């Protein structure tokens with residue numbers, strides 16, 4: 377696909393995700409747009425585009441099951457969850473919108489592709505929070521000046537952008553198991569960094585249920601645990617390094 | 630034209646050559662020895678042509694893409710042949726000469742640097758002008774067909790070894806009043822006074838200019854081009870140089886893995902993730918450069934990632950080799966201390982965040 381086609385696709389998807397209700401309706405809309413064919417033919421475009429946009433728009437759909445399979449998914453702490461198909465009842469998790477259900481047990485499944493997908497989702501979620509916080513910093517006036525003129529606020533937002541840009545670079549080259557593990561860890565860490573800084577910049581308004589921030593914060597926290605949290609994956613990478621006795625150089629010029 | 634069509638092909642050839650030619654440094658870790666070793670490595674690599682790939686033919690190069698220089702530097706760093714900080718200085722100084730010196734001057738001078746016959750330095754910072762570089766006050770005044778320079782530079786790396794200096798001076802008020810010169814360091818009136826550093830490798834010096842006469846044809850660009858020259862130089866520093874430095878840091882993580890008897894998977898993994906992140910980012914930057922993109926303020930992201938990863942790595946070293954930095958004479962001590970400068974040189978951590986806020990996030994003025 378050439379860049380113009382990808383852009384067109386992105387705009388169509390964005391429009392769909394912002395106009396169609398998340399959940400089963402969005403699942404159907406994505407199928408009609410040819411999501412499964414896209415995933416089969418151009419996974420390197422399909423996964424980053426669709427999952428990043430879910431994050432940016434705050435929408436959700438059960439597309440992860442198309443990537444990993446409709447199977448129990450490993451969650452942080454050795455737990456297992458199920459992505460409910462067609463479920464409309466609110467979940468009981470921190471992010472009530474996601475149809476995630478705790479399961480008593482599961483069986484190991486290949487996770488590399490799923491980690492990349494959830495990584496892109498986390499990245500989009502982080503970008504959404506940064507957009508909200510940036511807008512607020514420019515609009516809100518205190519002490520007779522926009523918040524954006526205060527260096528402490530600027531540096532928090534800069535820190536957020538650095539984390540997100542770093543994670544995006546890692547996601548963009550992730551291929552094998554270790555690369556995907558690192559990409560998920562970087563994306564989880566970046567989204568949690570974004571959540572922390574953006575919540576602070578948004579002050580009281582960001583703590584209200586009316587403001588959209590809390591939905592993204594919840595999503596970031598919940599998605600970080602899915603298929604392994606940043607903390608767990610980082611430790612796993614360390615164990616792997618120790619077993620190998622050297623640090624793999626994953627990307628080459 | 631370059632004989633190599635891909636970076637991978639070039640890497641294989643360089644590796645084969647380096648396997649055959651032993652350029653390993655001796656045991657002496659003094660700065661004198663490091664600079665001598667650097668000259669030896671450059672000279673050998675230049676004479677064997679490796680050092681000439683990726684530079685234009687008009688300055689003694691053999692052409693080919695800049696990525697070849699990144700690959701060569703990665704090999705040099707991975708094998709520990711030269712200290713990467715001083716090895717990479719050519720990446721900043723050479724493009725400056727190519728862009729701003731007269732073609733004759735660039736053709737005459739650049740081979741002297743690439744071949745290790747000379748070291749050069751970069752005289753930007755002054756006692757009163759660090760982060761606020763545009764406030765610099767070292768003056769250059771025209772007199773006949775030359776200029777007379779008076780003032781002082783500070784923190785000038787390798788000034789005590791340098792044959793030439795890329796010097797920023799003030800010729801008029803404001804950003805447009807900064808003018809760059811390429812100055813011979815043996816010109817009468819220049820005094821270099823080495824400074825002691827915290828990490829024991831006294832790499833920088835103070836440089837005093839007392840009625841120093843500089844020929845007009847040593848001006849880099851035109852009067853007032855100095856600020857643009859300084860800004861143009863940063864993306865060079867943050868592409869190829871960073872790739873070299875990242876390669877160097879991977880060798881230190883390997884060394885830590887080899888030596889630690891108190892492994893901590895979370896800390897090792899976090900140090901590795903930070904390094905991998907900056908490597909991926911730097912990889913993307915090299916790609917953009919190769920595609921002809923002009924690098925700009927987005928390289929401040931690379932800079933923040935690198936400085937953060939470097940400091941995290943050396944804190945992990947201290948944690949996982951308990952007492953080694955503090956109590957033994959191992960080389961880790963100097964490297965541990967040097968990492969503290971990573972958020973100071975090349976634009977401080979705060980200045981990078983200011984740039985990101987202003988230029989990338991478009992937050993307006995602070």
Ligand SMILES: Cc1cc2nc3c(=O)[nH]c(=O)nc-3n(C[C@H](O)[C@H](O)[C@H](O)COP(=O)(O)OP(=O)(O)OC[C@H]3O[C@@H](n4cnc5c(N)ncnc54)[C@H](O)[C@@H]3O)c2cc1C
Nearest residue numbers: 751752753754759760784785786970973974975976977979
């Ligand atoms: C190892 C090393 C090698 C160097 N080599 C060279 C060289 O070869 N050539 C050369 O010209 N220079 C060199 N430098 C100098 C380096 O570029 C300066 O140290 C650097 O630009 C910072 O300037 P400063 O030291 O005057 O600190 P200052 O600018 O005085 O800053 C002090 C502190 O205040 C903060 N600060 C300053 N302004 C702001 C602001 N607007 N907002 C928020 N915080 C701010 C800084 O971030 C820093 O934390 C070297 C420095 C080191 C440490």
